[in-house]
Amino acid sequence: MKRTHTCGELTLQNVDQKVILQGWVKKIRKLGAMVFIDLKDRYGITQLVIEQENINLINNLKNEYVIEISGIVVKRKSVNKELITGEIEVIVKDLLVINKSELTPFVLENDVNVNEDTRLTYRYLDLRRQVMQNNLIIRAKINHIIRNYLTDLNFLEVETPYFAKSTPEGARHFLVPSRLNKNKFYALPQSPQLFKQLLMISGIDRYYQIVRCFRDEDLRIDRQPEFTQLDLEMSFATSEDVMQISESLIKKILKEVKNFEIKEPLLRLSYKDAIDLYGSDKPDLRYELKIHTLNDIFKNSDIKMFLDSQNKYIRAVCIDQLLTKKQLEELNQQAKQFHFNSIAFIKVENNAWSGSLASQLTEVQKKQLIEEFNIQNKATIILNIGKYEEISQLMGAIRISLAKMFNLETKDDFKLLWVVDFPLFEFSEQENRYVAAHHPFTSPKEESLADFDTNKKDALACAYDLVMNGFEIGGGSQRITNSEIQQRMFDAVELNQKQVEANFGWFMNAYKYGAPYHAGIAWGLDRISMILTDSNSIRDVIAFPKNSLGIDMMSNAPDLVSDKQLDELNIKTVE
Incomplete structure (x- = not known):
């Protein structure tokens, strides 16, 4: 019935x-x-x-x-x-x-007390829990809002290939051997970047796709080897056009899914200021805890750790709480992960000073610290000294830890911003050369056009990241559509003509036939779903995810295959 x-x-x-x-x-x-x-x-x-x-x-x-x-x-x-x-x-x-049903291996309640691998092994049972079904329902609603919104704006949903050509730059590819073309491989795309740019040249002026992408990289709570993006590109458009549409869309999603209103336009923060103030290019603005540079306060200090401060930065975070010995030890352990021996700390309560540096402070320095951090009754200052990038990263991580310790990450509050003016290049210690910070098709900013290939350290990209609650949820750029500038970019990242032709010749040929200027963005839908469902991991918003080792606990993939299958692909394994 x-x-x-x-x-x-x-x-x-x-x-x-x-x-x-x-x-x-x-x-x-x-x-x-x-x-x-x-x-x-x-x-x-x-x-x-x-x-x-x-x-x-x-x-x-x-x-x-x-x-x-x-x-x-x-x-x-x-x-x-x-x-x-x-x-x-x-x-x-x-x-x-x-x-009928056998006795389930764990109780199917929302607050289940079982390790994640067991949940993933019996994922079909885990998904019976109401909280998991609600996650998938919200995710489906987000996709529905996106499709309706973009279709109404004349965007065309176009599918691009999953079997693509392996190209340099970026993360590792997952490779797929071709049986029909011996010793040759497809690559699963890390994004549809080149295909969507070809669609612009094809005259598809407004494209989008909710697409699976693949990256062979180390996993974290907000990463999976296969993930889902909203991919979007616009012809005859600038970064401003893409950012405006993105803002309106995320505003609509937050309103319909969480009944949360955001104001447009969103805050914009340069990459330089984001690192300086928050120690991260994806700052969580639900709480303050800005990073301060204290070189001026300690420039004539006798404190031993600050004596050798040339080309180094004394940076600090202050919170209006008195940290316990246990909490300070947690931060010490965190400092070691960033290759610092420990943290220094200063406590003040009703003008009584304590901590590892308190006895060495002058009265002038105490007054300066109170003014610098606007200390009222009590506070703990966490500080250290190091090279700018390294100490900023450490303080950025400590800032996040303090927010977690004192529950400053307000639930159902959503702080969004754009991080802009990214470096065009980053230096790879491993390869001993500059590589594209995003990808080699990102346009330099107008002010960097003249010398981006000779002044790589200071060159800025016309790139932008959309950040929500400490997660990068989207990233895009204005694309290079001038063949001369594109060649300079290839030269800058040390790709010779032979490499360019072998890897990108098929793509560059299209630019001979008239290319509109264009810009685009890709959103991480797994991350957005994770944030809007208040989940601890993107694995909680994916129906059948891999665990932290990239293993499907349910089907035991990846797994060995038969010798016959390997022979057909002309592949031999090595023990």
Whole structure:
């Protein structure tokens, strides 16, 4: 029989109606002569009542059995306000067990106490939990909003290839051997970057795609080997056009998903200022805790750690709390991860000073510190000295740790900003050369056009990142459409003509036939979904993710393949 309603649908308007429900048994409770069953599906929970004369219907019935019932809707005597269906219950007249279930390896409740690998091994059970289903529902809603919004703006959804050519720059590719073309490989794309630029040359002036991308890189809470992007490109458009559309779209998503209003235009912060103030190019602005440089305060200091301050920076974060010994030790351990021996700290409470440096402070320095950090009654100052990039990174990490310690990361608050004016290049110690900070098709800023290839250290990119609550959720740029500038860029990253022709010749040929200027952006939909569902990891918003080692615990992928399969691909494995 076909169900007449879902388990989240019945209300007082359905009283006295005969209904058919199907779903999973969530809970069985006996109360006197009657038995109550919570029946669940992805829409909600409905309470079933088995009266004494029908008690034989539930012989041996257990949790997670899949059942079908028919019965009469009645008004509940005691309302359950936590359920949509909490004003009614269904008196069961007939019950059919569709399929039985073994005892599940963990309890399928929202607050499940089980390690993540077990959850991933039995992901199909994990996804029965309401919190996980809600995550997927919100994710689907975000995709729906995106498609509707962009379609209304004349964007065309176009699919691009998954089997592509391997090109240099960027993260490692996942390679796919070709059986028909011996000893040759496809690469799974890290993004549709080149294809979407070709679409601009093709005359598809407004393109978007919700697309899977692949990167063979070390994993974190906000990374997976395969991930989903909103990819977007616009012809006859500048960075400003892309940023404006992005702002309007994220505003719409936050309003419809979280009923949260953001004001446009968003704050813009240069990369330089982001590092200087927050020690990160993706700062979380839900809390202050700005980083301060204290060289002027300690320039004539006798404090030993500050004596050798030439070409070094004394940088600090201050919080209006008194840190415990345990909390300070946590920060010490964090400093070691950044190759610092420890942190220094100063505490002040009602003008009483303590801490590792307190006894060495002059009265003038104490007054300067109070003014610098606007200290009122109490505070702890965390500080250290080092090269600018290194000490800024450390203080940026400590800033985040302090926010977590004192619950400053306000839930259901969303702080967005643009980080702009990125370096065009970054120096690779491993390769001993400058490489493109984003990709070699990013346009230099107007002020860097004249000398970006000879003054790589100071060259700025016409690139922009969209940041929300400490996560980069989008990144884009104005593209190079001038062949002379593109050649200078290839030269700057030391790609010779032979390499350019071999890797990008197919792409560069298109520029001979008339290319519009264009700009674009890619959003990380996994990260956005993680933030909007208040999840701890992007794995909680992906139906079937890999674990932190890149392994699918459910299917045990990646796995060995047969010798026959390897022979067909002309591949031999090495022990």
